[in-house]
Amino acid sequence: MMAGRFDDLDYESFRKLAAEAGLSRFERIGFPDSYREGYEAAIFADIRTKLPKLDNDGMTVLDIGTGCSELPNMVMAHCAAHDHRLALTDSVEMLTLVPEKLKVEKIPGRFPDTAPMIAATIGHADVILCYSVIQYAFAEGILDSFFDAALDLLAEGGEMLIGDIPNVSMRKRFFTSSAGEALHRAYTGGNDQLVTGIGESEEDKINDGVVLRLLARVRAAGAHAFVLPQNDDLPMANRREDILVKRP
């Protein structure tokens, strides 16, 4: 399947991918297999270093935009081993593909519409994971309400990782470096002209301005927020980063 198939996705198109016949579990969450296959253990290891409360016992954990690949299975197994209560929210089509487990509650629907239901079910969460999701909220123009609702669900002392944010400014910085050029040559066999994107409009993409504005927004709302790099062994570490929120 071509990468272009996964451009311009939104909540509704993910519902269709979840239900479409013949797709791999990575394609259902919008990735060509090569972007995720064999990498998810490293992704989860990176997530765990950023969310140390996942290694406590008896936490309440929320995963927003769960998807249906191996990652939610890793999250569920880890939560079971630590006796966490886990809530998953995504479309009903996506959540149907996730196995039923004890102490795992599925709350189907579109976030932040599901926020009141989540609050009624689990109250506040000690740990919130929202991995590779906010770019779709951004594209749908609901980034601020999505972020504010997630922050409202975070308990005092809680940790929230808004992970795997594609940042077009970061991508440009990488592809104007020697390392970026070398990667491009290796990927294309040196035939294609490298398009760095310098000078292109960023209006419809998450860039440094969007990321830094989100930090300021969370901080103004009374929580700490930090931008963190991804571990180098992650497939898109050269152009994606994470936001860690800690509520004092």
Ligand SMILES: C[S@@+](CC[C@H](N)C(=O)[O-])C[C@H]1O[C@@H](n2cnc3c(N)ncnc32)[C@H](O)[C@@H]1O
């Ligand atoms: C790229 S996938 C990531 C899945 C999973 N978090 C992972 O990293 O493997 C994006 C997921 O977010 C979900 N999603 C997108 N917008 C959403 C929204 N507004 N509310 C809930 N889920 C959403 C999609 O249905 C899809 O499962």
